[in-house]
Amino acid sequence: MKEYQAYSKEVMKHFLHPKHSGKLKDPSGVGNAGNLICGDVMQVFIKVKENKKTGKRIISDIKFQTFGCVVAIANSSMIATMAKGKSLEEALKIKKDDVLKKLGRVPPIKIHCSVLAVDALDEAIYDYMVKNDLKIPEELKKTHERIKKGLKDIEHRHREYFKLEKEIYRKK
Amino acid sequence: MKRIYLDHSATTPVDSRVLEAMKPFFSKAYGNASSLHKFGQEAKRAMEESREKIANAINAKINEIIFTSGGTESDNLAIKGICLANKSKEKGKNHIITSKIEHHAVLHTCQWMEKQGFEVTYLPVDKYGLVNPADVEDAIKKNTCLVSIMLASNEIGTIEPVEKIGKICRENEVYFHTDAVQAFGKIPIDVNKMNIDLLSASAHKVYGPKGVGALFVREGVDIQPIIHGGGHENDIRSGTENVSGIVGFGAASEIAKKEMKREGEREIKLRDKLIKEVLKIENSHLNGHPTKRLPNNANFWFAFVEGESLILYLDVKGIAGSTGSACSSKSLEPSHVLLAIGLKYEEAHGSLRLTLGKQNTKEDIDYVLKILPDVVERLREISPYKGKWKQ
DSSP states (O other): OOOOOOOOOHHHHHHHSSSSSSSSOOSSSEEEEOOOTTTTTTEEEEEEEOTTTOOOOEEEEEEEEEEEEEHHHHHHHHHHHHTTTTTTTHHOOOOHHHHHHHHHOOOOTTHHHHHHHHHHHHHHHHHHHHHTTOOOOOHHHHHHHHHHHHHHHHHHHHHHHHHHHHHIITTO | OOEEEOOOTTTTOHHHHHHHHHTHHHHOOOTTOOOOOOHHHHHHHHHHHHHHHHHHHHHHOEEEEESSSHHHHHHHHHHHHHHHHSSTTTTOOOOOEEEEEOOOOHHHHHHHHHHHEEEEEEEEEOTTTOOOHHHHHHHOOOOOEEOOOOOOTOOOOOOOOOHHHHHHHHTTTOEEEEEEETTTTSOOOTTTTTTTTTEEEEGGGGTTTTTTTTEOTTTTTOOOOOOOOOOHHHSOOOSSSOHHHHHHHHHHHHHHHHHHHHHHHHHHHHHHHHHHHHSSSSSEEEOOOSSSSSTTEEEEEEEEEEHHHHHHHHHHHEEEEEEEOOSSSSTTOOOOOHHHHTTTHHHHHTTTEOOEEEEEEHHHHHHHHHHHHHHHHHHHHHOOSOTTTOO
């Protein structure tokens, strides 16, 4: 009998063995994003190194943390894999369809999960640019405003969670 | 690899004795129960024997059992059938009372009745999912035709005080329907003692086949059919009866009644062990009532974990469960039941339901207890919560 699975092999591979999950020490940029549709949240850390010869700024290391479903975690792992080694300009060009293409079959209702991963990466790059007084592209500014607003709503929705988190973990 | 099925509230395997009972009714005794010849009468006899077995299981009369295609149809027939029969000008009844934690088969039918001009009161529940009978009494109006409160919750397993609710309905001359799809065959049901006028049941939740169910309709209750045709099932539900399915349902009901006490006690032991041990996981919580719950139901929520991820991770480890997380639903909304018992959006996000069955053993539970804490921990490690968000 043909084996049926809820998700593609590629999705399950990245979900079960996520690449680049965790945190970076002294990151060059941090991006937080939330998904208003389902309530998932994601955090991206990037390390950026400048190539002295070309002047290009390269994402030399990247890590992520995600609270979300199978596809959200798989997307996080995939986008981290895709962004590592890329210049900031190249990384900003990664869109949700690029991630989805690499992951293969994803149910239509889960497509919004890829937006979360792209948003968190864009936010990390934005954070780096602000910290380093770089000129921020207009499009990225707009993206940042949209994500910031969304995150505020999510944090409001998760407010009890943050309280709980504070009580339990921050005391330790 | 070990595969452990802990999703018996979704469906159950067909008991081998049930399958044996059904077998002759596909290619040998294949008659139409409405036919007058021997082929037909053979089928009819088997069908009537099954009706008697199901009636016996809930202390009803044989002629009070109507066969349907399953729990969903039974709920639809009960609600629409009662509403249609009682909305006439002389009767003027156009108000339904139900609860916020009903199965979608009841809730969505009630919402549809609202579109047809009916008024519906959705009663709240307490933190355990219990309906307060006093709320039912307060909500009853002159134009109330039906109260529909489930016998036990499919999600959190809470057993509702239906006997008290039924008594209130009887005193106020309002019909009382209960969705007993999860309770039937698992806990004792007596439609007379519990003052029930209509009761929905389904075969595939009690080791019978899918696609067959029943609605108990008390003698004298004014109900209209919603499926019209040849006048089968006492003119309440037309359509050639699913004889093999009905025979399977009868056999399953008989077995369930006979084995209920012993199996229930066995499952309660396993369930309570599972609950006790799982709650040792940091920041885990039980959903539903600690004791007023179905013998086979355990439902938890884990902070900082998303339910769909949990289910798929457990599936890889060979454990089949379910969740009320928004991410696993078609609507991307978390379970209405979990929200109704007061869980926050993100708490419902991390819910896990494990429902036991006849073939589950102590070893199965031990295996779950070995695997589950690690899976929860692993997902928490990936999560930005746990003191790491906005450092």
